[in-house]
Amino acid sequence: PLGVLIAIINIPFIWLGYKQIGKSFALFSIIGIASLAVGTSLLHHTPAIVEGDTLLVTVVGGIILGFGMGLALRNGGALDGIDMLAVLLSRKLPFGTSDLILFLNIFVFIFVAFVFGLQGAILSAIAYFIASKVIHIVEEGLSGSKTFNIITTQPEIMVETIRNRLGRSATYKEAYGGFSHEKFKEITCVINRLEETKLKEIINELDPKSFVTVYDVAEVKGGNFRKHNIH
Numbered sequence: 001p002l003g004v005l006i007a008i009i010n011i012p013f014i015w016l017g018y019k020q021i022g023k024s025f026a027l028f029s030i031i032g033i034a035s036l037a038v039g040t041s042l043l044h045h046t047p048a049i050v051e052g053d054t055l056l057v058t059v060v061g062g063i064i065l066g067f068g069m070g071l072a073l074r075n076g077g078a079l080d081g082i083d084m085l086a087v088l089l090s091r092k093l094p095f096g097t098s099d100l101i102l103f104l105n106i107f108v109f110i111f112v113a114f115v116f117g118l119q120g121a122i123l124s125a126i127a128y129f130i131a132s133k134v135i136h137i138v139e140e141g142l143s144g145s146k147t148f149n150i151i152t153t154q155p156e157i158m159v160e161t162i163r164n165r166l167g168r169s170a171t172y173k174e175a176y177g178g179f180s181h182e183k184f185k186e187i188t189c190v191i192n193r194l195e196e197t198k199l200k201e202i203i204n205e206l207d208p209k210s211f212v213t214v215y216d217v218a219e220v221k222g223g224n225f226r227k228h229n230i231h
Helices: 002-009 011-020 023-043 054-074 081-090 097-116 118-140 155-166 193-206
Strands: 145-151 171-176 183-192 211-217
Touching (some): 002 023, 011 023, 011 081, 023 081
């Protein structure tokens, strides 16, 4: 049965996770893989909730799969061996776990293309592409952080406005123009992703010609990353 096969195939990867990452990761992965195996066995012959449209089934399946895998990864576990390999590689390579899961599954899709046909491989690739995006959202959260680096002619007013409207603090550092050698104050501000639009509105309002670079932040630790009272 497929559920039993899932459990058996993933036993070597559980051992690998235990040796390379740790006991808690292996334990949570056992719980995740066991849940997947039991769920697959119980639901394998259950009538489908969505029928008829193969592409719709693929999209819905990708969303559900990504949500489950994202929850497992976010809480220190994994749902299959490829997830575990992705976690291991993400520690050594400059790529996110969700991107590595999609990359590693490419080799599975190639195998599927030969065994089940090209259509099955393409649909599987679509499902895992959607799943990788959902994994990223679940892992990072909708409220992930962003860093804004702002070079403006009005740094003091900009920082004060950000403090008053968003309740966020900022730091200064000196920057020099490579051509003009002019001295600037560069503002660095870390915000919640949901505050991005508001900060852009502040920048456009105060200095539309300011130079702004924006970075995604995977994790924020230490310091005083919390909102000040703006009321």
